[in-house]
Amino acid sequence: MNQKQHVVIIGGGIIGTACAHFLTEANFQVTVVEKGSFAEGCSTGNCGLVCPSHVLPLAEPGAILNALKSMFQRNSPFRIKPRLDVSLWSWFAAFAKHCNKKDMLAAGHAIQPLLAQSLTDYCQLVESNVVDCEYQQQGLLFAYKSAAAFESYAATNELLRNTFNEPAERYVGAELNELEPALKENLAGGWYYHEDAHLRPDKLLASWRKSLTDKGCTFLENQTVNDFQKNNDSAVAVRTSTSEISADHFVVATGATSPEWAAWLGFPIPIQPGKGYSLTMPRPQTCPKIPMILPETRVAVTPMESAYRLGSTMEFVGYDDSISDERLRLLTDGVQDYLIEPVTSPIERKWFGWRPMTSDGLPIIDRSKILNNVWLAAGHNMLGLSMAPATGRLVTDLITGRSPSVDPRPYAHRR
Numbered sequence: 001m002n003q004k005q006h007v008v009i010i011g012g013g014i015i016g017t018a019c020a021h022f023l024t025e026a027n028f029q030v031t032v033v034e035k036g037s038f039a040e041g042c043s044t045g046n047c048g049l050v051c052p053s054h055v056l057p058l059a060e061p062g063a064i065l066n067a068l069k070s071m072f073q074r075n076s077p078f079r080i081k082p083r084l085d086v087s088l089w090s091w092f093a094a095f096a097k098h099c100n101k102k103d104m105l106a107a108g109h110a111i112q113p114l115l116a117q118s119l120t121d122y123c124q125l126v127e128s129n130v131v132d133c134e135y136q137q138q139g140l141l142f143a144y145k146s147a148a149a150f151e152s153y154a155a156t157n158e159l160l161r162n163t164f165n166e167p168a169e170r171y172v173g174a175e176l177n178e179l180e181p182a183l184k185e186n187l188a189g190g191w192y193y194h195e196d197a198h199l200r201p202d203k204l205l206a207s208w209r210k211s212l213t214d215k216g217c218t219f220l221e222n223q224t225v226n227d228f229q230k231n232n233d234s235a236v237a238v239r240t241s242t243s244e245i246s247a248d249h250f251v252v253a254t255g256a257t258s259p260e261w262a263a264w265l266g267f268p269i270p271i272q273p274g275k276g277y278s279l280t281m282p283r284p285q286t287c288p289k290i291p292m293i294l295p296e297t298r299v300a301v302t303p304m305e306s307a308y309r310l311g312s313t314m315e316f317v318g319y320d321d322s323i324s325d326e327r328l329r330l331l332t333d334g335v336q337d338y339l340i341e342p343v344t345s346p347i348e349r350k351w352f353g354w355r356p357m358t359s360d361g362l363p364i365i366d367r368s369k370i371l372n373n374v375w376l377a378a379g380h381n382m383l384g385l386s387m388a389p390a391t392g393r394l395v396t397d398l399i400t401g402r403s404p405s406v407d408p409r410p411y412a413h414r415r
């Protein structure tokens, strides 16, 4: 009997876990090595939105001007901590270059297959009881207070309808309250995407880990992978803080801290941490049924079955792990004008995560130029949960050499 090939995955977040799933399905022996506790990086307290409607990247025409303006606004959800950091400013220079319609559309076309495949995969994972995560397909609503802001979204809707076949339904004034009675009256309107879904990320990851463990996958926690042991142009093992683990293939799925692997991958990994916060609390009595994004305050509202979560902010402040109550107030202040019962108590969890941000909005899924059996899967920006299953599938396709489920070229480090 042939022995199974062994894959070591560095990083126990949603991307590492999704890779573990599809590699296990493909009959590999898989070990996930996590430097902290499993799924305690960016993948646990996020907003839980699985949103194929979000095809457009952050780099869009006008984004740099908006970013500059918000630098001078107190309490803007967007924030840059000015500092002498070459990687930060070269990231912004590259971001600025992508803020044009051509690149925005190209990124949208590249993201869309990962989003679409992932939605299908989540449905199957839920239906086959691999995961148990309060999954609901209630759509996603963009709700607006001001008529001007509401109407200005019509152009984006046209673009999404005509170019990506992602139309939203328009709800004006009172129609919005009929659709979502938890909203206050007198809002201008909303745009509703039917097909989007949401789930509880910590439950998703805990149940996925359990299913994978039952299938023989190993999860090692509190073990930092420091480097590889190599033999010519292949890696033969990873060295962790406490042991050495040999394997046939390796996947680096280390999210926002991935740039530290650049020397082993043989190419730069221009990822910046985009810090965001969430607050988790009990569901209000008048709880929304549809998850929402409030674009005027940039707060996301997720009504999970067992909790209610607000999430927001995009801060380029380096690897800062502090939790600021002042920044958290942006979340609670940002929902006051929209919801009948905007906030509840007690706050069960104050959380931050570092989104792995690339300048063009696309993940990097590619093979090391130095070690031919090492792969990077990182840089999923604001959509790691929404793109994870398709990423795991693609990484498995690339390692096995089978025909890839989506075209991998847009995710190559040089694109």
Ligand SMILES: Cc1cc2nc3c(=O)[nH]c(=O)nc-3n(C[C@H](O)[C@H](O)[C@H](O)COP(=O)(O)OP(=O)(O)OC[C@H]3O[C@@H](n4cnc5c(N)ncnc54)[C@H](O)[C@@H]3O)c2cc1C
Binding pocket: 010, 011, 012, 013, 014, 015, 016, 033, 034, 035, 036, 038, 039, 040, 041, 042, 043, 044, 045, 046, 047, 048, 049, 050, 051, 223, 224, 225, 226, 253, 254, 255, 256, 257, 274, 275, 276, 277, 278, 311, 312, 352, 353, 354, 355, 356, 377, 378, 379, 380, 381, 382, 383, 384, 385, 386, 387
């Ligand atoms: C406020 C907020 C809301 C969000 N909402 C959504 C949403 O609604 N929908 C959506 O799709 N996305 C959302 N995101 C984005 C999403 O959370 C991220 O894109 C995703 O979690 C990235 O997953 P990852 O596995 O790449 O990184 P992580 O979850 O950070 O996992 C990487 C792991 O690697 C480990 N690691 C790093 N270095 C080493 C090492 N040397 N050895 C061992 N382990 C190591 C880390 O400890 C970490 O656990 C949100 C993000 C934030 C901050």
